[in-house]
Amino acid sequence: MKNPTKKRIFPKEEYCLGCHLCEIYCIxxxxxxxxxxxxxxxxxxxxxxxxxxxxxxxxxxxxxxxxHCDEPYCITACISGALQMDQNKHLIICDEEKCVxxxxxxxxxxxxxxxxxxxxxIASKCDLCIERGIPACVENCPNEAxxxxxx
Ligand code: SF4
Ligand code: SF4
Numbered sequence: 255m256k257n258p259t260k261k262r263i264f265p266k267e268e269y270c271l272g273c274h275l276c277e278i279y280c281i282x283x284x285x286x287x288x289x290x291x292x293x294x295x296x297x298x299x300x301x302x303x304x305x306x307x308x309x310x311x312x313x314x315x316x317x318x319x320x321x322h323c324d325e326p327y328c329i330t331a332c333i334s335g336a337l338q339m340d341q342n343k344h345l346i347i348c349d350e351e352k353c354v355x356x357x358x359x360x361x362x363x364x365x366x367x368x369x370x371x372x373x374x375x376i377a378s379k380c381d382l383c384i385e386r387g388i389p390a391c392v393e394n395c396p397n398e399a400x401x402x403x404x405x
Contacts, residue, residue, distance in 0.1 A: 260344040261382065262405050263304075263392060265316040269399035270306065272314055276391035276400060277302035283383050283390035298373040303380040304391050304400075305369075320367040320380040322346050328359035328368060328379075336377070340384065347381045350374070 278290060284300040287293045305318035326346050329337045336352035337359055339345070348368075355375040360368045371378040382402075383389040392400045 259342065260405050261402050262322060263319065263380075263382070263389060264401045264403055265319065266399050266401065267314050267316070269397045270314045270316075271397050271399070272306060272308045272311075273396065274306055276304050276395055277306060279390040279394040280304050280380075283386065301369050301371050301373075301378045303369070303378060318367055318369060318380075319365065320346065321365055322380075322382070327362040327364065331358040331362040333358055343382070343384060345382050345384060346379070347384060348377050348379050350376050353377050 280302040281300050282288055282290060282293055284303070285293055285296070287296055293299055303318065303320070304316060306314060306316060308314045322345050326337070326339070328346065329339060333356055334352050334354045336349045338347055338349065340347050353376040355377070357370060357377070359377055360370065368377050368379045388402060392402045
């Protein structure tokens with residue numbers, strides 16, 4: 255039966271301008287600093303949890319995009335219990351306090367959706383901006399190339 259609270263981000267690559275604003279607003283959303291200029295000067299700022307890749311105007315892909323799998327390999331592999339499923343929202347989230355930076359989750363994720371945050375030596379992944387109503391990347395994409403949909 256369809257669960258009304260289960261949502262995922264769907265990229266529409268044909269609309270992507272390659273502006274990378276989604277990455278910038280992702281960093282801002284996961285930082286206490288909301289001034290974008292100050293954010294860029296900040297040491298140890300968060301890494302973006304969405305990554306737009308492009309090749310000389312030939313193609314654009316969203317390589318770093320967590321699918322919040324129903325049977326997540328990352329949770330199985332996590333040795334510290336840092337990766338957990340939020341049962342209410344069907345999201346895979348990383349408790350940064352518990353992460354020990356072993357990178358097991360990075361090795362097993364089939365989508366390359368977890369990134370090393372070398373500033374903090376912890377895993378960094380999309381949490382669908384769980385504390386916001388709508389993910390920052392979706393909200394701020396100027397060409398509506400990212401869509402939050404119920405699945
Ligand atoms: S903000 Fe939108 S248009 Fe810009 S890179 Fe991201 S997805 Fe593409
Ligand atoms: S990090 Fe990878 S394995 Fe874990 S839920 Fe996301 S896509 Fe699935």
